[in-house]
Amino acid sequence: MSKTLSRILVYGIHGSGKSTLAQRLSERLGLPWYPVDDxxxxxxxxxxxxARQRSRIEAICRRDRWILDGAYHGWRDVPLARADLVIGLDYPRGLSFRWLLRRTLRRLSTGEEICNGNRESLGSVLSTESVLVWHLTEFGRERRRLRAWHADPSGPPVLLFETPDALERWLNGSPSR
Incomplete structure (x- = not known):
C-alpha cells in the first residue's frame, strides 16, 4: 500500500466494515479519520x-489529509472530487448483513455508544428506518453506485474488494489472486 495517499474515501453498504477499515488505515498511514456518523x-x-452536513464535509475535504468512512446523498460529490483513492467494500449481501446483524445485536446488548451519545435501541432496530431494513432495501443501489465509480475513468481510482481476504492481501502488500 502506498504511503503517498492522503485523501481516502472508504465506501460500502452498512455493515461492510467501513469504519473498521478507516480506523486501521488512519493508524497505519497517520491520516486523520473523520467518522461520518459523528x-x-x-x-x-x-x-x-x-446543507450543514455538506458544509462539514466540504471543510474536511478542503484539507490535505483525511479519511472518510462513507458518503451520502446531498454531498457524495464532495469527497469524490478530492479523493486520491476510493476503497470499495463490495462484499456479498449475506456476509455484510450477517456482520451488520451481529454488530447491531452487540450494540443492543452492551449499550455501546455509536456517535454523539446515540445508541441502538430495540425500537430503532425494529423500525422501518432500521439500519437492517436499509441494508436490505439499498444493497443493490449501493453496489451499482460503487461499481459505476469503479468503471468511470473520470473519477478517482476505485479499488473494489469483493472479499475480506482480498482486502487483507492488499493491506499486507501481497498481490491479489
Missing part, C-alpha cells in the same frame, strides 16, 4: 440538515 447525527438521533 458529522451526520446529533444527540437523540437528530439528523443534521443536509
Amino acid at each position: 458529522l451526520l447525527w446529533e444527540p437523540n438521533w437528530v439528523e443534521v440538515p443536509v
Whole structure:
C-alpha cells in the first residue's frame, strides 16, 4: 500500500466494515479519520440538515489529509472530487448483513455508544428506518453506485474488494489472486 495517499474515501453498504477499515488505515498511514456518523447525527438521533452536513464535509475535504468512512446523498460529490483513492467494500449481501446483524445485536446488548451519545435501541432496530431494513432495501443501489465509480475513468481510482481476504492481501502488500 502506498504511503503517498492522503485523501481516502472508504465506501460500502452498512455493515461492510467501513469504519473498521478507516480506523486501521488512519493508524497505519497517520491520516486523520473523520467518522461520518459523528458529522451526520446529533444527540437523540437528530439528523443534521443536509446543507450543514455538506458544509462539514466540504471543510474536511478542503484539507490535505483525511479519511472518510462513507458518503451520502446531498454531498457524495464532495469527497469524490478530492479523493486520491476510493476503497470499495463490495462484499456479498449475506456476509455484510450477517456482520451488520451481529454488530447491531452487540450494540443492543452492551449499550455501546455509536456517535454523539446515540445508541441502538430495540425500537430503532425494529423500525422501518432500521439500519437492517436499509441494508436490505439499498444493497443493490449501493453496489451499482460503487461499481459505476469503479468503471468511470473520470473519477478517482476505485479499488473494489469483493472479499475480506482480498482486502487483507492488499493491506499486507501481497498481490491479489
